Amino acid sequence: MHIRRNRAWEMPEHLATPESVFLDRRRLLGGAAGLAAASLIGIEGAQAASDPTADLYPAKRNEAYTLDRPLTPEKFSADYNNFYEYGTSKSVLPAANALKTRPWTVAIDGLVEKPMTLGIDDLIRKMPLEERLYRHRCVEAWSMSVPWTGFPLSKLVALAKPAAGAKYIQMQTFLDRAMAPGQKSFLYPWPYTEGLTLEEAANDLAFVATGVYGKPLANQFGAPIRLVVPWKYGFKSVKSITKISFVAERPKTFWEGLQAAEYGFWANVNPAVSHPRWSQATERVLGTDQRVPTLIYNGYGEQVAGLYKGLEKERLFV
Ligand SMILES: Nc1nc2c(c(=O)[nH]1)N[C@H]1C(S)=C(S)[C@@H](COP(=O)(O)O)O[C@H]1N2
Numbered sequence: 001m002h003i004r005r006n007r008a009w010e011m012p013e014h015l016a017t018p019e020s021v022f023l024d025r026r027r028l029l030g031g032a033a034g035l036a037a038a039s040l041i042g043i044e045g046a047q048a049a050s051d052p053t054a055d056l057y058p059a060k061r062n063e064a065y066t067l068d069r070p071l072t073p074e075k076f077s078a079d080y081n082n083f084y085e086y087g088t089s090k091s092v093l094p095a096a097n098a099l100k101t102r103p104w105t106v107a108i109d110g111l112v113e114k115p116m117t118l119g120i121d122d123l124i125r126k127m128p129l130e131e132r133l134y135r136h137r138c139v140e141a142w143s144m145s146v147p148w149t150g151f152p153l154s155k156l157v158a159l160a161k162p163a164a165g166a167k168y169i170q171m172q173t174f175l176d177r178a179m180a181p182g183q184k185s186f187l188y189p190w191p192y193t194e195g196l197t198l199e200e201a202a203n204d205l206a207f208v209a210t211g212v213y214g215k216p217l218a219n220q221f222g223a224p225i226r227l228v229v230p231w232k233y234g235f236k237s238v239k240s241i242t243k244i245s246f247v248a249e250r251p252k253t254f255w256e257g258l259q260a261a262e263y264g265f266w267a268n269v270n271p272a273v274s275h276p277r278w279s280q281a282t283e284r285v286l287g288t289d290q291r292v293p294t295l296i297y298n299g300y301g302e303q304v305a306g307l308y309k310g311l312e313k314e315r316l317f318v
Pocket residue numbers: 080081082083084085137138139173192220221222233234235236237238239240
């Protein structure tokens with residue numbers, strides 16, 4: 001296969017969108033409040049006009065998580081989304097305006113000391129928000145690099161206090177057919193469900209995002225709270241979470257339920273293991289005309305490869 005010599009991933013980090021751009025935009029939105037925000041829906045997607053946590057953004061960037069490639073400009077990543085609750089095309093932005101993100105609760109149940117239901121704003125304010133630049137590699141062989149704001153998943157696990165016997169966490173998206181027309185389709189095993197082992201959830205890279213591009217998450221990114229696990233294919237990063245269950249058995253995920261031969265539980269990125277219907281060797285960089293080589297664990301092997309010692313017989317890369 002012909003691979004372009006022009007390797008975007010070798011460009012220095014200073015080409016990433018500077019934080020000042022986010023700051024300016026934030027000031028703009030904050031100043032004129034609801035109306036200005038509403039008039040921007042066409043470009044950036046809906047955000048709760050009076051988001052009660054908007055003052056927390058932009059959060060300070062954690063310089064331990066930076067990139068070897070430029071950030072994807074928001075105009076591309078905010079209008080090229082997978083969010084099947086709002087349709088199976090990439091242009092879900094207008095449809096996702098129907099997602100109501102307040103009031104919103106996240107239930108924590110299963111094998112925990114005490115099950116609880118947290119209001120989203122209380123939860124966000126309890127957590128130490130920071131910004132991280134992460135790569136994202138969709139199983140469909142496209143990729144992007146975005147500045148998420150959020151907190152380590154390990155902090156949420158600590159808050160939940162898992163009980164003895166808990167081995168996995170299962171995370172679910174809301175289920176509301178009136179709010180999400182895609183959920184009227186009986187072709188899919190709604191609600192969208194994903195899972196991780198507790199060891200994966202404890203890894204420093206496992207992140208819970210409540211914002212992106214220096215603002216609260218726009219709806220199409222999975223507002224108001226989503227998972228981000230950048231060493232795995234994008235479908236593991238479940239959006240718009242309402243329930244987190246601590247369980248003893250490996251949970252059955254949405255895509256496994258749909259097509260187990262093609263989408264497994266582990267779904268770690270690996271250029272050497274093809275999807276049954278296409279190669280995973282390279283990826284198209286969103287917003288460019290470039291294809292670049294895909295890296296094992298999406299370039300995060302140093303941080304996560306150790307999680308899979310002794311599991312070599314499993315389908316780690318599907
Ligand atoms: N609830 C839900 N979460 C989801 C999806 C979805 O359809 N529904 N799509 C997944 C897939 S395939 C990808 S690649 C990412 C896309 O995230 P983005 O739209 O923010 O780029 O979300 C993941 N999380």
